Amino acid sequence: MIISKQFIFDAAHFLPNVPDGHKCKNIHGHTYHLTVLIDGPLQENLGWVIDYGDLKKAIAPVIEQVDHQLLNNIPGLENPTSEMLVVWIWQQIKPVLPLLKRLELYETPTSGVIYEG
Template sequence: MEIYKKFAFDSAHFLPNVPEGHKCKNIHGHTYHLTVFLEGDLVPDLEWVMDFKDLKDVVKPLIDELDHKLLNEIEGLENPTAERIVVWIWDRIKPKLPLLSKLELNETPTSGAIYKGA
């Protein structure tokens, strides 16, 4: 069974490695949408993979760390592409969520990255 929970945060960033004149070289912001997927067997008697509150308790502190921040100033996110951000999030929550199967991070309604671990 696979379950998921969605989170949102607002952050600013700029992409320092893109060519001069690229619009993403300038500081700008996004409302990011993160979907966290867990995969596992149903817990006997409870009939769920994991309590959604327990999932939120793991992810929410990290979301709070990113919300209303300049991502470039966070260690490890000096070049905060969607791909880099989703790996950064994975590395921090995977040890606490062994059933984590994938993350989807959207920086716009039509653009994002999906990461399934290394």
């Protein structure tokens, strides 16, 4: 069974490796939407795969690191494209959520990335 929970955070970034004149070379911000998908067996005695509260607690330290921050200042995110950001988030979450199946990260309502490790 796959369950999901969505998280929202705001952060700024700039893309240092794009050509001069590209609009993303300048600092700008996004309201990111992160969906975390967990794949695991239904624990029939509890009636769930994982407690959503436990899922929220596992993700909270990662969200705290990026919310209202300049992503370029976070070690490992010096070039914080959506693709690099979702890989970084995966690396933070996977050790504490071994049932992690997939991350979906949207930087705008129409632009995002899906990562499955």
